[in-house]
Amino acid sequence: MGDRPARIYREQPNQPYTRQSQKKKDNYIKGAPAPRVTQFDQGARNTEFDASIKLVVEEDCGVRSEALEAGRVAANSYLSKELDPEEDYYLRILPYPHHVLRYHPLAGVAQADRYYEGMRKPFGRPIGRAALVDAQQKVYRIDVDEGDIQVARKALERATHKMPVKCRVKIDRDR
Numbered sequence: 001m002g003d004r005p006a007r008i009y010r011e012q013p014n015q016p017y018t019r020q021s022q023k024k025k026d027n028y029i030k031g032a033p034a035p036r037v038t039q040f041d042q043g044a045r046n047t048e049f050d051a052s053i054k055l056v057v058e059e060d061c062g063v064r065s066e067a068l069e070a071g072r073v074a075a076n077s078y079l080s081k082e083l084d085p086e087e088d089y090y091l092r093i094l095p096y097p098h099h100v101l102r103y104h105p106l107a108g109v110a111q112a113d114r115y116y117e118g119m120r121k122p123f124g125r126p127i128g129r130a131a132l133v134d135a136q137q138k139v140y141r142i143d144v145d146e147g148d149i150q151v152a153r154k155a156l157e158r159a160t161h162k163m164p165v166k167c168r169v170k171i172d173r174d175r
Contacts (some may be wrong), residue, residue, distance in 0.1 A: 003128070006067060006164045009101050012060050012132050016100045035065040035097040035129045042076055043090040049143035051173045053152040055159060056138055059165040062130040063139065065097040071159035075140060078155040083148055090143040095131035103127045139167070146173075 008172035019029055055071075057063075076091055083089050133139060140159055142152040153169050160167045 003064075003066060003102065006064055009064060009128075009130055010029040010061050010164045012062055013099070016099045016132055017102070018070060018100065029126055030101055032100045032126045033128060036069045037065050037072065037093060037097065038069065039072070040093045040096075041091070042072075043079075043085050044087050045090060047087060047090065047143075049090065050146045051144055051152075052121045053142045053144065053149060053156060054138045055140040055156045055163075056136055056168050056170050056173065057133050057163065058168060059135050060133070061165045062099060062101075062132050063095070063097075063164060064101070065129040065131070067162050067164060068093055068095070068097065068131060068139070071140065072082050074160040074162055075142070075155040078158055079142070079151065082151045082155075083144070084147075088144065089152065090146060092141045094138050094141060095133050097129035097131040099130045099132050100126045101128040101130055139163070 014083045017029070071092070072093055076085075078087050079091065104124035111138070140156060142156060149171060151173070156169045160169070
């Protein structure tokens with residue numbers, strides 16, 4: 001079964017659903033999947049750079065961990081083609097996907113109305129993770145030198161296509 005469309009989980013819930021079970025307890029989530037993001041930091045970690053370019057979301061939303069990973073891959077692949085990953089840039093994913101997404105499969109059989117009576121918001125089983133981000137919150141940050149700002153901007157524009165809402169690239173030169 002493939003992933004469900006991101007538009008289903010785009011809106012922020014009223015209450016985040018984050019409690020994972022370490023032991024057998026009834027009020028914890030059992031079987032929550034791990035986030036799909038493999039690396040949160042890439043590039044030259046201990047190097048000082050002149051500028052910081054950030055990707056900022058325009059509205060409140062939930063960003064699935066798959067979208068965070070796809071944006072990271074898109075940005076990093078462009079950066080590694082244009083710049084040296086060992087010393088020319090530092091890419092970081094800022095939000096962590098804590099919120100557990102749930103899915104309750106619908107019955108597609110006859111007399112399904114009896115099955116769904118009294119189930120306005122069915123609980124469902126855990127299927128993924130999402131990071132709940134607010135408007136004007138930073139999602140990605142790339143630190144580069146002054147001459148590589150346009151390359152980093154282009155990389156974040158590629159990552160924008162993977163996000164579920166509109167995003168804006170902001171440049172901060174004085175860090």
